[in-house]
Amino acid sequence: MQSLISIFLLLAATAGAGSFTAEMDVDTYMDAANASQSFSDSDLLWATSVGGEPAKEVYLSIINILGSQGVFDPEQIDSATLTVDAAQVERPGKITAYFLHGATFDAATWSDKEDYDNSVSSQTIDISQEKSYTIDVTDIIKKAVETCTEGCPYSIVLVAEDDASVAFFSSESSEGEEPTLVYDTIE
Template identity: 40%
Template sequence: MKYKFRSAFCMACALLLVGAAFAMTWTSPKGFLTDDAYIDKSLPDENFGTEEILWVTSEGGDPQREAWLSFLTPDMISALNIKSIDEIASATLRVYAKEVESPGEVKLHFYNEWFPEDIMVWEHGLEYDPEIDGVVDISDEGWYEIDATSLVKKAVLECKDCPFSAVLVAKGDASVGFASKEDPEGNGPVLKVTLDR
């Protein structure tokens, strides 16, 4: 009986090790986020591409400020050797709330191209995918994680050879300032992707 238990225990351990060997997690390095900016409806011609804070604000559900983030899809695909979106088990966008003027929910949307942070303005705003790819409830300052699995799958399907963008849009009357890649404390957005092969 003792040997049967030991054999079953060893087999369970082996299965766990095999499972671990086929799971791979990648965290975006510095430089993977190539551009970030926010745009402001009340200042339609002004550019905020070098700001340390990315503002997202809505009034009565009407977006007033949106944050845009552009990532290098080919670098992610190469680092993980992604062959199919079926391999993507999960993805998370980590953002740091530096200022919370009004707590509330922030939505994540997909845009299938890169944008130039140095000339991005509200007046020439781009049309992102209206489908919501993730939601996070911001209550206070600190780190938050947004489920970005569907967004990353879209990026792999639609932007294999080009960058893709994530768009943060506030709901209701929320107003939150997230740390940008220019944040002096290094709390800019980070993307984490886990594969299950």
């Protein structure tokens, strides 16, 4: 009987743990040279830096269902990864992901884009060839949980450094190549 109770307690303790794939609401990029144009229907998402300054930024708006998955504390996030497929590498370089509190709409442009939180970011990754890349965005998802678990939208912004120019496949491209956010929770 004692072991049966122990099994039930163990099952109850791990009931909230799991792996979840987040849904993208909008994926787009914004271009400083075309500041009033929207690119949400593009097959490619460009992240470009010119002269050390961002010239094109990728915005991935995430549907927030953390609370409905029982995630109310940032420490419940064990890990989170964003997988992106580089479709074109015009100039290799570094890409960093940042947290943005709020949704990114499909009509968003450089002129009206929201500022991302440059204090909450991923490690910088080097993009040098056309292939799949995985970015550790654990701190970003923990910030999303801390900011709002119930209904508040959030976005992940990919920013190029070192004069990099990289295009990633978008949700408008072939199945299986779009950006994918997966996070693992612990009880």
